Each structure stands twice: as C-alpha cells, then as structure tokens.
Amino acid sequence: MKNYKNFFFHVLGLALGLVVVSCGENNSPEVEPEVPVSLKINVSNITQNSADVTVVPSNEKATYSYGLFRSASLQGLNDDQITKLIVPDNTKISEKLITGSKTFSPDTLVDNTEYTAVVVYYKNLIADKVYRTDFKTLKSAYKDLGEGANCYIIPEAGKYSFVPLHVSGKPIENIAKVDWIWATKVGESNEQKLITYVKYDGKRVQIDATGERGSIVLAAFDNAGKIVWVWHIWCTEVPKTMKYSNGKVFMDRNLGALSANEADGKKTWGLLWQWGRIVPFFSGYEETEWQKEDAFTESRKWTIMNPTYGLEWKFEYHAVEIDEAIARPTVFFCDKKSCDWNNTINLKLWGGVKTDYDPSPAGFHIPQTSDWEEPLANFVPRDDWSGATYTFEGNTAWWPASGSGREFDSGCNIIGFGGGIFVWSSTAEYVTDIMFGLDNSPMAYRLAYQTRTKFLTLKAMGNRAFAHSIRCVAD
Known part of the structure; x- marks a missing residue:
C-alpha cells in the first residue's frame, strides 16, 4: 500500500513539474503599457483676418475635435461646456472627430481681436482632455466700414475697408478686382480727387480717402471684366438724424448730399436713383435746365469717368434684366411702353424691410410712404421755390427742390419746373384707377411737392424708370 502511495505522489510531482516547466517556457507577447496621448496647438502666420492653426498629436492615431472662438465668448465656461460648443449634444461624435495632424486656416477673422483655438482629445469616443491656445489678430491699418451695404460713408481722410457683402450678409461672389468707375468733381478739377487707392485683396475692399467731399462709385469686376456689383462711397461728414412727429427718425439730408444746411x-x-436700382445717377447743378432732351449734359460736366473702362453717361430705350443693369451702371434704361428699366416686373426690389438692392447706408433704409404721410403734411415752402422745411420739437429739416424740380423721366428727359420736390419711397403695388387708365398696373410711389403752388402729394404714383432723390429713414 505504501508503494502505491509513493508511485502516486511521484506521478503527481512529475505533472506539477511539467506545469512549472510549461509556465516557465511561455512565449506569449507581453502587453505594452499604455502611452499617454498629448496634443500641441501651434498658431502661425497671424494677420489682421487670418491665421494658421496646426494641431499635432503625439500619436497620429489620436482622435480629437477642433473649434475656434473669440476668447471673450468663452469666459466663465468650463471644459464640459466648451466641449459641447464644438460637439453639441445629440451629435454623432464619430462624425466630428479628426485623426492625425492637421492645419486649419480661418480667413474671416476680425482684426485686433483675441481668439482661442480649442482641441478636445477623445479616448474611446469619450472627451478626455481639453487643450487651448490663445492668440490675437494684428491690428489693421484700415478702419472697418461695417456691415454689408450698398453705400458706405467716409467722413474724413484715412484708410478704410469693408467686406463685400450683400445687405442680407450673403457674400458678393465672383469678384476678381474692384476699381472706381466715376466720381463727382472736387471744385473745378478734372482729376478724381476723392480717393488715391482702391484694391480688393481677396477678402476686403481697401480704400485710401483724401478727405475731400463728394461721391464716388466703385465697381466689382469678375475675371471676364464684367461688373457684378457696385457701391456708392459717400464722402461726407456722418449725417445727423431728426425725429419726426410720428416717431420715425429720418436722415438730415438727401442720400448723396454734401450738406443738410x-x-x-x-x-x-x-x-x-431709378426705382429698385442700386446705382446712383448724378443730376448736375444747373437750376434752369428743364425740358431738355439730354438729361446727362450736366452729369458729364460735373463728373469724372475712369478712362480705363470706357464707360459713359447714356440712355437706352429698352428694359434689361437686373444683372445687366448692374453691369452697365452709367446707362439710364427705359422701356417706353412699360416705363420701367427692368424687363421683369418686380415690386419687391425695395421694401419696408431693407433689401439687397436698397442703396441706403447701414442703419438706414428707403422709407415707405406711411413713414412720412403724417409729418410732411406740415411742409413749409420757401418763397424762392428752393425747397421746404419741416419742424418738430425745435428741430428743422431741409428738403430741397433738387435740381430746382428736375427729374429724369421715362422719356429720358429733364422735366418739371422750378420748385418741385420729388423723393422716392420703397412702396410699390398694382394699381387700378379708371381716372389714370390703370388696370392692375405696377406702380411705385413718391413724394411730390410743388413749392410754387403748395400742391403736395404724399403718395404720388411714378414710373419705375423715373430717377429721383432718396431721404433715408433709420432702421
């Protein structure tokens, strides 16, 4: 019995020995220890409105999300809140993650502004760590003229710039270059004296202004040389405003005027302006030139054309589409049958809500007739027929009989006689009026006041091919 026991333990010992030998000879690969992942954010090539932000992870397989914010907008936020700004709740995280090194190049930054580049490292699709790097854009030598508009006011000599945007904020597309096309004269000079430099740098239109007073029109050209947009640069002191009795706040002068006095x-x-167009016309200064066949005689006398582009003041007796009207900004179009410059009837080119075709500067728009109907019933005309005044709460506004009542009519003539005030509204509608022979006819409305007879029409019908003054109202 004893021998059996010895045999059993001997076999057991051999088995255990084999186990020990087997464990000792195990060649399975060792599990490598996890290496922590880190990320670096490098910011370079900083300009007034751009920078290169490069994210470099220590492991090229690392995944992360990226965002760029104005530093002020992140004040008081913790890492979790910032992470949600980049990858909001209910977002599929895997679609937002980036792998490996990458350079981001924002080019619409605001000059002289602090920004924070944020990178969130994700481990197994879970936000693990937030990295931040601050930088500041350079200060531009050019003063920003503000939001998108079709008119910009330059009150003094200096460097100015604007981003070419529509009133709606949508970018104006296909711009290859920007240049001036016509300007009002400064004194008797036959040289353009309002600006010395204009350039489109791919992001902004830059202007060097002399400080002289007047109006100059800039055009944006595409690669084929076609004009795709125009802007009125109004070189005047910043206009004041005046509150009227109905609570509306009007500009103190006509659009393009050099004085309110x-x-x-x-x-x-x-x-x-012809109703609905963005481009202005210049009517000149002659006070007795009425009923003339060529309304542009005075315009040619008091404006300077850029000789590079071969443009000229002229009339064409037909209507065109909007893009052609923009492309040919010195042509007064008029179809003698429709009495319109536009082939397509569109009564919404101007309106109570500012449109992309409204020629007013930022903060203003063309008034509806309802904006002036109650207060301007109290016009006081001047005995010399030069215009009329409106007074409220001790303040007085001057409404001139522009050009002594001249207007460019649908026959492309100067009509009217001394003492007439004609100002466009943005109101337009289809009209049926047996007296005027109108049957659902499209009409725009204007202010019409004859200072000689004191005959006032606060909602006078007018053909959209007419060219009249504009008095802006505050937004």
Missing part, C-alpha cells in the same frame, strides 16, 4: 444750396441736392 439750407444755406448750402446745391450741395443739399444729392444723387438720383
């Missing part, structure tokens, strides 16, 4: 006479007249 009655004593300055012709300087208060401003420019003219």
